[in-house]
Amino acid sequence: MNLKDFIKECHEKEVFKNLSIYIVSSWVLIQVFSEIYEPIGLPKISMTYLLLALLISFPFYIYLLWRYRLKPLETRYKNRDGIKVTSKSSDGPEDENGLKKKKVHLPGVRLLSPFQRMYFSALFVISLVVLLSASLIVRANFIEQEDMSAFTFPDEPDNDRIAVLTFQNNTADPNLDVIGNMAVDWIMHGITQNKVGQVISPQIVEDYTNVLKAAVIPSEENGVLKEYLRPSKVVKGTYYLNNGRLLLQCSVMNGNMNRTLVSFEQVECDADSPLDCIENVKQRVLGYLGSRGTKIIGIEEKPPNFNAYKLWLESYDLQQIQSPDQLRTINEAIAADSSFFRPKLDRVAYYYNRDEFAIADSLLQVLAAETGTKREQLNMIQHYEACFKGDNRTAFKTYKEEYNSAPKEIEMNLSMMVLALQFVNMPQAVDTIYAVIPQEDFDLDNCISCEYRDFVQGMANLELGRVAETIEMLKPYANTAGQEWIKEVLMKAYVLEGDHAAVADLMEHIRLLGRIEYWQLMMLKTGLEYMKTGNKAEAMKYLTGVTAFQEQRGRQLSQSERELQAETAFYMEDYDRAGALLEALLPDSDDPLGMKTYLAMAYLKNGEEEKAQNAMLEVSEMRSEYQFGEVDYNLARFHAFKGEEEVALKYLLQAVAAGKRFTSTTFHNDYLFQPLKASPEFRKVLNFWNEG
Known part of the structure; x- marks a missing residue:
């Protein structure tokens, strides 16, 4: 064709x-x-x-x-x-001409036409x-x-402009228009005074509307706001009378006024005291506007009172510097708004983080009884309930749900790292969490939480065998004052790397800073790290060095220093001396479980097996609430030291099931458990909470 x-x-x-x-x-x-x-x-x-x-x-x-x-x-x-064909059996033209033409259709074959x-x-x-x-x-x-x-398609305005519209008078009494004016003035004053945003008043909206009408441009209140003033949020309200009581309602809408962001509870007061209603509404509006964009607003049943919110912010800042005034401001925030959930939860966390578990648990039970049905609140209550029960997997899971809603909030990010490493022993998960917040975003000199993040990340790196990477990350902290947790991780990395000069320099720097008790602890830990690598000669340099210093100080040593002295003697295998020191220290010790276990092990090596058994029987009888496997863990240490590996592993499994945490000195980081590390049963202990 x-x-x-x-x-x-x-x-x-x-x-x-x-x-x-x-x-x-x-x-x-x-x-x-x-x-x-x-x-x-x-x-x-x-x-x-x-x-x-x-x-x-x-x-x-x-x-x-x-x-x-x-x-x-x-x-x-x-x-x-159809299709014309001829028979294949035709012998010549005469046969072909004699054939009758017929239509043939070939199934499954497409014949393209021109x-x-x-x-x-x-x-x-x-x-x-x-x-x-x-x-x-x-x-x-x-x-x-x-x-x-x-x-980009137009979004809602992203700015700090907040329009406050005239409150609608539904009382049918024009003399009460003044209440609406008072409400607008009161809210605008609060926004300006507390620097929550830039106010667009009803007068500004009216002026724009009048100018646009004079210019023969079609306009109305909504059109002026959306097309010309473009606020990010709009506050509007209405009020009416019911049996002599003033009822005031208020809501906050988005800038395009096509979606209500929050509708506050109706406020009721005496009609002769409208400021009572207006002040209540103002506090809720400011609380919402001030906390908008922070994680706090998502966990609350309703926006907090603004004064309470400011006090909570103050307590949050005090937490960053670990100020003793934190608890005071938490309590003041609760007193300012009894429905404010977050400071109540922070109060539970305050006592929990200081190991005052009985107080924290009782506060949690009160909070659980007050809490309604909001999923975020119930989730956090379930998280702390799991913590108190030692159910580390549930504690990790419930907090992860909370963390996913605000992964860049530093305190939440840090807590998630700690849970991943110390609760469920998942160092590989720490990497992902740590990377969410770029390190350059922080002023490390004024951020304690940042130090903790580096500590946890450093420990996770060591768990994963990334020694050189750990040194590279933490080396800048080597010659700083403070950052003691980080220096411990750096010391471990130097020991694993075999950099003896770097270890010695780090210990000397710590000594020169004057934190003598901390230096003694680090000397003991350094010796133990070398012993774990099998370098006993290098280990003894640090153990004998700290022992000589302690003997020189004599009676000037504090209780905690004398306990360090006893532990050092124990690991130097001077069991007679260790036993004598421990017997004298035990009545005043803050760690009777640990000290009695060391004493039992010293008795064992001194041939006093009956005393050793009696001491461990006393340890077994020290069980109480909120120990999280501490008794079983000490029993496991004793039996591992005695060479009874099967019994030790049984107690270790019980300890981890009761909530014993994985720290820089426990389980695989504990010198006494080094002979057990290669066994499959020990790996089962380490993976107890992250299986399934």
């Missing part, structure tokens, strides 16, 4: 007519859209999107035209004409032209476009 015949057949089959319908319809759509896209708030780039969609759809339309209109015509044509071949060839060419045109449009409007804001 030639081109002339193809065009003729297209005319006969109304191909051009159908194509013209698509082209004309597209043209009309483009003309209409060019007039309406701006009034309905779409960006200019919307026209480009539409043009691309119509252009790319054109080849599909041509194919659909064939599929549903032309193909049926072709099929009917074939059925009518028109169909020409049609799809034209479709292929058109598709290439469309693709080329579309690529040029994309390149001109997207790839080479410098102003990327052209592609």
